[in-house]
Amino acid sequence: MFTVQSAPIDNVIRDREESLPRDQLEALQLTRLRDVVARVAHVPFYREAFELRGITPKSMRSLDDLRRLPFTTKDDLRRHHPLGFLTVPRDQLARIHGSSGTTGKPTFVAYTANDLQLWSDLCARFLIAGGLKPQHTVHVAFGYGLFTGGFGLHYGIENVGAAVVPAASGNTRRQIEIIQDLGSEVLICTPSYALTIAETARELGIDPRSLPLRFAHFGGEPWTEEMRQQIEADMDILAFNNYGLSEVIGPGVSGECALRDGMHIQEDHFIVECLDPDTLDPVPEGEEGELVITALTKEAMPLLRYRTRDIARLNREPCACGRATARMSRVTGRTDDMLIIRGVNVFPSQIEEALLRVEGTTPHYMIEVERPATLDQLTVRVEVLPELLSDRMDRMQRLRDRIGKEILTVAGIRASVELAAPRTLERFVGKARRVVDKRKPGQ
C-alpha cells in the first residue's frame, strides 16, 4: 500500500483471469489461439499464408505453434486499406478508430460492440490496478477522435463507475481551472502534457502540488523513470504507466499495478512475444526486443503477430501483487523511424508526402524534434526551388504556410517550417539521416 497525501493505493485485482496460475493461463491462451486462427482464416491476407504453411486451428497443438503464424505489419494494413482485415461483416461494426499511417492515409481499426466492451474491461483492469475507485473524478486530457487514447480511457473509467471529465486536449489554463473546480483526483494524459500542466499552474501562481490530483495514468508516448520522478515531485501525485496501440486494441494492452514494477500484460487476451527484430527469434528472457502481439479475443479485426516496432523487455516472474501475468518494461525505443511528437505518431514519410503536394519544394528536407520546455516542437527545413525564393516576402510566407498546412493535413501535427535555399541542406551518401531528435533518449 502506498500513501500519497494520506490517500492509499489499494492492491485490487478486478478479474480472476488476471491472477490465473501460469498453466491455466496458457491453456486458455491455446484455446483462444485456435479460435482466432479459425476466425481469421477467411481474411485474404491470412488465408493465403495459412494455405502456404498448412495452418489450421487444429495444427495449433501448443503455444509454440504460434511461431508458425505469419507476422502482420503496418504495411500489410496499408496494402489492405481501408478495412481488408475484417473478420466480420461491416454491419456488425460498432466503431472505427485510426492511427497514423506511414503515408497520408490513417490506418483504420474496427470494433464490434463486444470489442468495445472488452476494451473498456481491459482499461478498467489497469485503472483499478492503479488505484481508481468508483468515487473518483477523472480528468481526461487525451485527444478524443480517431486516436484511441481518449475514448479508450473514457469508457474504461465509466466501466469502473468513476466520473469522467472529458476535457480533451488544449487550453491548459482552462484545464487547471476545471481540475480545481471539480476536485478531480485522477489525471489521464501524456506524461509531457502533465509537465505542461504543472508549468502552466506555476505561471498562474498556483502550486501544482496544491491541485486536488492524487494520481495519474499516463500513456501515448514513451517516457523515463526520471520523468516520472519529476512529475511526481512537481505535482505530488503517484504516476502510473500503461501501454497499448490502436492496431492491437488501443490502451489496455498492459498497465502497472500498485507495485509499479513493470506493466502487466493482459495475457488472457493478448500473446506478447519479444523478438530480435533482425532474426525474428525470441530474445533471451529479460533482454530487449521488439514486441509482437497477437490479439486472441477481438472480433472485428484480430491481428496475428502484429509487429509493434516497440522495443521493450519482458519479465515472466509472478508479481507480488498476486497477478501471474508477464510484465513488460517501459518502451525504450523503436525499430522503425516513427516519431512520437506531442503524443502524435509521425512518420518521416508523411512529411515527405506533404512536401510532394507543394509545388516548388524539393526532396531535400530535414526534420528536427526538440523539447525546449515541456512540449515537443517539430521543425521541418525544406529546400525550395530558386524561382520560388522571390523578392516578395508575402509570396514566401504563403509558401511556408502552404507547406505547414499540408504537413498538418497529412501528419496531423503543427510544424514550424523553415525555407532553405537550394543546395544548403546536408546531402547523404547511402541512407539519409533526415531526422534529428534532440529530445533526451526515451523521452
Place this chain on the structure above:
Amino acid sequence: MKLPQLSVFLENRPGSLMEPLKVLADANINLVSISLADTEQFGILRLVLKDWEFAKSVLEKDGWVVNVSDVVAVDVDDQPGGLAQMLGILAEAGINIEYMYAFALRRNVRAVLLFRFEDPDAAIEVLQKAGIGIVQEADMY
C-alpha cells in the same frame, strides 16, 4: 524607367548578411542602395547596383540564390505632403505597391524612393502623366 534590383535569399543565422556583401566587396562591386526585409526565419537582401549582371554572376558562382526584379525610382518633392500626394495619385489609378524603401541619391543629396509595383509600366505611365519625376538610370549610379 525601370531599374533592375537583385534579391538575395538569406537564412536567419549569424553572418548571413555579411557573406554576400563580402563576395561583392571582393569583386570590387559598389552598391547604390541596399535594403533588408526580414522575418523571424529568413531575410531578403535587396540591392540596386550599376553592374548588376556581373554582381549576379559573382553571387551565383558563390552559391547564392539571386532573383532579378524591376523597381522604379521616384524623386519625391521634399516638402510636407509630397509623398502622400504621390501615393494618392497611385491609389486613384489603382496601382498596387508590393513594397518600397528610401535611399539617398549621392549626386544631389536627394531622397529617392524605390518602388516595387505589381505593374511597373502602368505605374510609370501614371506618375509621368502627373508630372512626378522618375529617376533615370544615368542619374542613379
